Amino acid sequence: MTDAAMTRESLAQALTRVGQGDRSAFETVYRATSAKLMGVALRILHDRALAEDVVQETYVAVWNRAGSFDPGRASPITWLVTIARNRAIDRLRSAPMRVRTTPVEDAIDLADDAMPADARVEAADDARRLNVCLDELETRTRGAIRTAFFEGVTYEEVAERTSAPLGTVKSWIRRGLIKLRECLER
Template sequence: MSERRELLLKAISETAEGDRSSLKTVYEMTSGKVFATIVRIVRDRERSEDILQEVFVKVWSRAGRFDPAKGSPITWLCTIARNTALNDIRRSDHVVRTPDGALPEITDDEARPADEWLCAMEDSEALARCLEELQDDHRRSIKLAFFDGLTHSQLADRVNVPLGTMKSWIRRGLAGLRSCLGG
């Protein structure tokens, strides 16, 4: 285990015990990645800053629930960030807008283990390479599903395909990614 990960695990554990300086450590070590996850979904810097604060309030109250046996600390944090950003979009009925011809990324209304898997992998070079190997429809659908916060229904409407087709593209794309990444 890397020294940085050990430090983050220790800081989360101490945060669970009510140590405010440890929460500051968690924030300093992870806020850049967490913020990037939020901005990618919300597409609004000011709203993203507010959501970032909300995420770390949640981290403060939920640190005791983190289980390192179930995943990495950054995956746990990104999942909280992603879900908080998606909830913000849904509360405000905000629709992510993209330029004509650009296919946005989608999200299903239910949490999936793939969310955590993709969140942990999204910045890796291997993921970027594997995404490029997917069929265009599958690649764009996955990006929209996991990084931009649209539901399967929203994406199907946007690209004018049946919902079943959209779900199939995402399922096949995820299978291709898992195969490519050896997961």
């Protein structure tokens, strides 16, 4: 019974039971997903202690909000990742100075982002489809969207990082989002 082997379906069932107050299911969900959510929080915060705080807050929120999880509309893992990422970003923006003191890790992350699409591990069909659609975008648009997602930064910071005017960055990402939506609907 490895945690990683939990299927989407069994995870969705467990999360549904969490929504009904089942603590055993809650523990199951935690064990199956906490490493992933920690990875997401750490990616945004670059600080283990902050990331662990966020993971803790995330599961408190999961317990309280699991009743609203709808397996027909969201996959359990994206539902959980979204909560964790949003919490991490809230934390990032409430303590910007502390988090900005990690230039080395930032540099590593930028290098990661430069990785070609074919070198990325693409686990699920949905992820593959998203990456196919992202790859249809212009390089700088794709880069801006990826930076925003992985670093949790606003338009303004994407503009700073890419040394491009704010208005230009906005139009890259907006056009990119529309193309992405069109592609995902095909």
